[in-house]
Amino acid sequence: MVVVLKTAKTACGNLIELKTFNKNLKEKKVLIIGVFHGDEPQGKYLIDEYLASTVATETHDKSILFIPCLNPDGMAKNTRTNSNGVDLNRNFPTKNWGRNEGENATCDDTTTPYFGGVTPASEAETRFVVEILAEYKPELVLTLHAPYKVVNYDGPAERAAQEISKIIGYPAEGSIGYPTPGSFGTYCGVERNIPIITLELDEEIPVEQLKDPVFKIFEKIVYL
Numbered sequence: 558m559v560v561v562l563k564t565a566k567t568a569c570g571n572l573i574e575l576k577t578f579n580k581n582l583k584e585k586k587v588l589i590i591g592v593f594h595g596d597e598p599q600g601k602y603l604i605d606e607y608l609a610s611t612v613a614t615e616t617h618d619k620s621i622l623f624i625p626c627l628n629p630d631g632m633a634k635n636t637r638t639n640s641n642g643v644d645l646n647r648n649f650p651t652k653n654w655g656r657n658e659g660e661n662a663t664c665d666d667t668t669t670p671y672f673g674g675v676t677p678a679s680e681a682e683t684r685f686v687v688e689i690l691a692e693y694k695p696e697l698v699l700t701l702h703a704p705y706k707v708v709n710y711d712g713p714a715e716r717a718a719q720e721i722s723k724i725i726g727y728p729a730e731g732s733i734g735y736p737t738p739g740s741f742g743t744y745c746g747v748e749r750n751i752p753i754i755t756l757e758l759d760e761e762i763p764v765e766q767l768k769d770p771v772f773k774i775f776e777k778i779v780y781l
Contacts, residue, residue, distance in 0.1 A: 559608050562622070563692075565685040568640045571629035573685055575622055576608065582620040587778050588695035590624045590686070593646050593702060593741070595631020595638070599764050600701030603771045610772070621779060622693060627682050637670040643680050644670060646737065649687070649744035650677035656738045664738050673739045686741070690751070698745055698753040699778060701771075704760035709733045711746025711753050717781040718754055724777070725770040727757070 563575040591600020604625040626632060630640035638644050647654075647664045654677045655665055664673035678684050689695075697717060708729040710718040718729035733755070737743065745753040756774070758767055 563685075563689065565681055567628075567630045567681055569630045569633075571633070573624065573627060573629065573682060575624055575685075575689055577620070577622050579620065582622075582693065584620050585697070585779055586620040586622060586693055586695045588622045588624070588689065588693070588698045589775065589778070590627055590698070590700045592626040592628050592632050593700060594644070595628045595634060595636045597637075597701075597703040597758075597760070598632050599703055599758050599760065599767065601626040601632065602764050603701065603767060606768060607772055607775055621775070622689070622695060624686070624689075627686065638672065639680060639682060641674075641680060642667060643672055643674040645680060645682050646741055647671055647673035647739040648678060648680050648683045649739050649741050651739050651743045651748060653736075653743065654739035656736075677739065687744075690745070690749075695751065697778065697781060698741075698751060699774070700741060700753070700755050701758060702755055703758045705733070705757035706759050707733070707757045709742070709755040709757060711742035711755075712750050714746060714752035714754055717752055717778075720777065720781050721754060721756065721774055724773050725756070733757075 559576050561574050565573045591604045604623050628639050655673050664671050706727045708718045708722045708727050722729040742753050745751040
């Protein structure tokens with residue numbers, strides 16, 4: 558049975574939920590997050606389908622935490638940012654928050670989809686994730702993005718990334734190729750040494766075709 562452990566509301570009043578199969582979180586905990594960016598809805602579909610599937614029964618006794626949709630406001634509008642125009646993946650309270658470097662140097666520009674917010678962790682969605690990390694202390698984090706077809710990792714997550722790469726057939730890369738000030742990967746992996754995988758999915762194929770490899774990743778992730 559799926560249970561809701563924690564909730565928060567966005568600026569538009571939409572609900573964000575932390576879900577799991579088992580309230581007794583005793584063993585290695587893994588956090589899986591969908592829809593950081595509202596125009597990348599694949600994560601919500603895949604997590605919801607997994608939670609409702611018979612395949613998932615094998616992981617009911619595992620300590621996997623799911624946030625199916627972190628950015629419901631952005632998803633409703635099909636925008637990268639949330640309803641405040643903030644890129645949640647530039648809003649985390651990192652040492653490099655708001656620092657403009659490289660080609661993607663627009664995190665302080667409110668007119669771009671990479672705006673990092675007026676202050677670090679200014680957004681309810683960001684604070685929800687920060688609270689979950691502090692409260693549940695996951696030992697591995699997986700976020701579902703699109704469209705680059707790569708298994709990006711931060712922190713001590715190379716082995717896990719290589720195993721996921723074998724399942725889905727995307728290359729494992731330690732860099733996404735451009736600066737990401739205030740990113741969740743930096744907050745978790747670089748500054749807190751929490752292994753984190755950013756799985757960039759293929760957006761050019763029907764999302765249904767991703768179910769098989771992504772479900773296999775979900776089943777194996779607690780053992781990585």
